[in-house]
Amino acid sequence: MDSVTHALFGLTIYGATNKEDMPKEVKKSVFVAAVAGSMIPDIDVISQLWDTEGMYQMWHRGITHSIFLVPVWALLIWLVCFLIWKTKDRRIFYIAALAVFIHNTSDILNAWGTGYFEPFSDARLGFGTIPIVDVVIWLIMLIGFLVVKIKKVTPHKVYKIVWVFIIAHILVQSIQGYIIYQSTVDQYEEQALTARFIPGHFKIAGKNGLEVEVLQGTVWGGLEVVDQITSQAETNLDVLFRENPRAKTLYQWSPFVVVVDDEEKLGIYDPRFFRMGVPFLYEYIYKEDVQIEE
Template identity: 55%
Template sequence: MDTVTHTLFGMTLYGAIDKKNESKEMKKSLIVATMVGSQIPDIDVISRLWDTEGLYQMWHRGITHSILMVPIWAFILTALCTLIFKVKDYKRLFFISGIAVFIHSTSDLFNAWGTGYFEPLSDIRVTFGVIPIVDVVFWVIMLTAMIFTRFKKKNSYKSFRFAWVLIALHISIQSLQGYFLYQQYEGKYDQLALSASFVPWNYTLIGKKADVVEITDDALFLDADHLYTLHSKENTILDDLFIQNPDARTLYKWSPFVVIVDDEEKVGIYDPRFYMDGESFLFEYVEK
């Protein structure tokens, strides 16, 4: 998910806690636990500073987003709160911090970018593609809860808890529809990827069979709309590309499948899940 959504997740998690009898120090600790916990897996963006081998695509949403890192991040945040605010409710802080980190890492599984959810045990990028990276439904639910609690401050945490119920329901509906569509297309292709549209209940299916990639917009309750047919030069040897452009090797490993370009001007690869208006923004190539 995008940074704004993760921030709203943290605010909504903080709002869902009943803080009526908490001290000021504990409330500050809970803010750190929820807000920092909702962002800390994305600390991997600083790896750009020392990436000289084109590995950032694998590092971002890699080990820092692993499910195995949840208790480690929770421990770090609990220790931080204990040192700064001198609070001693370790178990509760650890639990809340862990929930915040878990929501971040797990929510990122549902969009097309995916995460290294099981690193370092596996470097497979887990992606479901049933939620867009920026989901306005999430924003509407959480912002509505915040606005509502401005007028109804008594037991306001209940409104935020209800918001989490709606978020879970939205994810479930999106996931079920995406699953059914995926099943309908799976038999037609050798490889298939799903990417949710910004419009709720609409999806893009990207299927590859031999050297042909087809991109189709579809929804359970609407007719399919074929968008593009792409041709991949599957017989192209990519060794020189990988040597001259290390980012291309990383993209090849990171993507479920790629389209290979080999024409008079360039040789390269791109991820067709992000193809729009004649190009993909994940395109790595070298000029001939």
């Protein structure tokens, strides 16, 4: 999910916490635990500062998003709260752990995926059933906020209901994505699912040999082919990887790639991120800038 959604998740966790009769210091700690826990896995963005080998694509959403780091992040946040406010309440640890777990788990629902089981596996886990920005989730949280402000009802009860609706939306969306994915699984050697920004709308990138098709549609309306691409998959990519290390990372990160080898460029792109005939997750080199061995 995007950073705004993660921050809103943290605020919604805080809102769903019963803070009646909670000491002021504990309340402050709970707020920090909920919001910081919802954001801290994305601390890996600073790896861009020392990335000289084009590895950021793998480092971002890598080890910091591992399910095994949930208690580590929670303990760190609990310790910071203890040092600032001298609070030892266990709820701070549990809320921080919940926030980190929600961050890491929600990120596997979109196509970008995470290194959910690092360091034991470097496989990128991404289901593609939820878009990286989900307006329905935002709308559910906004409605909850307005109900609290206008109706003056008990906040934690309202935000608990908000979480029920968020989970229900994710389940419905994921079931639809699973049905769409299974409907084409016998048609392709490899395929990958991506949720579009409109609820219930999905895209499938499917590959057979050198041919790649991009389909989009819904459970109720079916799928239609919107792009057909021929990959130059037999091309030697060594020079591309040498001259553009980010291309090698993209090759490792993507379920499969389309290879472009024309008179001007040598490159690869992820067909899941292909709109209106234009790839936007694309790494390449200009042939005139390097010596290409035949």
